Amino acid sequence: MRGIPLPSWLHVSAEVAAALSDGRAVVALESSLIAQGLPSPHNLETALAAEAAVRLSGAIPATVALVDGTAVVGSDPDLLERLAEPGTAIAKAAARDLGPLLAAGGLASTTVSATLRLAAMAGIRVMATGGIGGVHRGAAWSYDVSSDLEALAREPLAVVCSGAKSILDLPATMEVLETRGVPVVGYRTDRLPAFYSTDSNLPLTHRVDDPAQAARAVNLHLSLPGSGGLLLVQPPPAELAIPADELDLWISEAVAAAAAEPVSGGAVTPFILGRLAVASDGRTLRVNIGLIVANARLGGELAVAMASTLTD
Ligand code: PSU
Numbered sequence: 001m002r003g004i005p006l007p008s009w010l011h012v013s014a015e016v017a018a019a020l021s022d023g024r025a026v027v028a029l030e031s032s033l034i035a036q037g038l039p040s041p042h043n044l045e046t047a048l049a050a051e052a053a054v055r056l057s058g059a060i061p062a063t064v065a066l067v068d069g070t071a072v073v074g075s076d077p078d079l080l081e082r083l084a085e086p087g088t089a090i091a092k093a094a095a096r097d098l099g100p101l102l103a104a105g106g107l108a109s110t111t112v113s114a115t116l117r118l119a120a121m122a123g124i125r126v127m128a129t130g131g132i133g134g135v136h137r138g139a140a141w142s143y144d145v146s147s148d149l150e151a152l153a154r155e156p157l158a159v160v161c162s163g164a165k166s167i168l169d170l171p172a173t174m175e176v177l178e179t180r181g182v183p184v185v186g187y188r189t190d191r192l193p194a195f196y197s198t199d200s201n202l203p204l205t206h207r208v209d210d211p212a213q214a215a216r217a218v219n220l221h222l223s224l225p226g227s228g229g230l231l232l233v234q235p236p237p238a239e240l241a242i243p244a245d246e247l248d249l250w251i252s253e254a255v256a257a258a259a260a261e262p263v264s265g266g267a268v269t270p271f272i273l274g275r276l277a278v279a280s281d282g283r284t285l286r287v288n289i290g291l292i293v294a295n296a297r298l299g300g301e302l303a304v305a306m307a308s309t310l311t312d
């Protein structure tokens, strides 16, 4: 862990703190997908399965959340259960919300942007999630661009994911990542995965084929002065992936419904994901769960390889 003392409101669990100070592998996990992204009981099952997948790779999971004025890095099963409880209104914290929500107390989940901020403070270098937020379709008039992109540009972590959610404008999201200096590296793929689908048809300039190769790229990227984050993207599990043309109609309908409602701010992403799960008869939900667990597993493998790879 870093030499600078951590603020009293940041609580790193004993297990995570011990792993970090020994230089062992740790993977940060977000909690918005538990509280807002997935319905009960799949949310708790997925949170536990993601943690188990990280452990299976030989790394320590650190699920991040806010509870009673404390930012927790390394949630215990009780906290995961509270975040997953149906019917409780849990705040969704992006990075900008951390100060006000910590001051207010209570329970809040963390999105990718807030998780990156807190994980970086703790000295964690790998995070895994399903898909990052990005530029929404229609952003030219709605201005809806996820603050995940800002956080990725700023925080020095590798984020393992299946690209950005296909409900987004993927070419525009890739442009912003390029402008903000965030490399996108394909894991065993030459094209950007589209979350629910294997392939977005958008080419990637970098590719790695095993965790050791990925670790070298990440370690070198992070050692460059001023570097922010890096995305390591892998397609969703092949047996669960949904062909893009099948998805397209459901997505346009869900996006139109969100605009008609109207839903805004942090409610947009959960609203659209919920509509898709219904329209697809649960198929989007199954692939979402499958890819979250697969990315947690790869995050663990990457963190283990990074811990044992020398860059100089
Ligand atoms: N990936 C998923 N499910 C989710 C999310 C990502 O598979 O629910 C969440 C993440 O927490 C991400 C957030 O940071 O959606 C983006 O929300 P917004 O578009 O409001 O920035």
Ligand code: MN
Pocket: 144, 145, 146, 147, 265, 266, 268
């Ligand atoms: Mn938004």
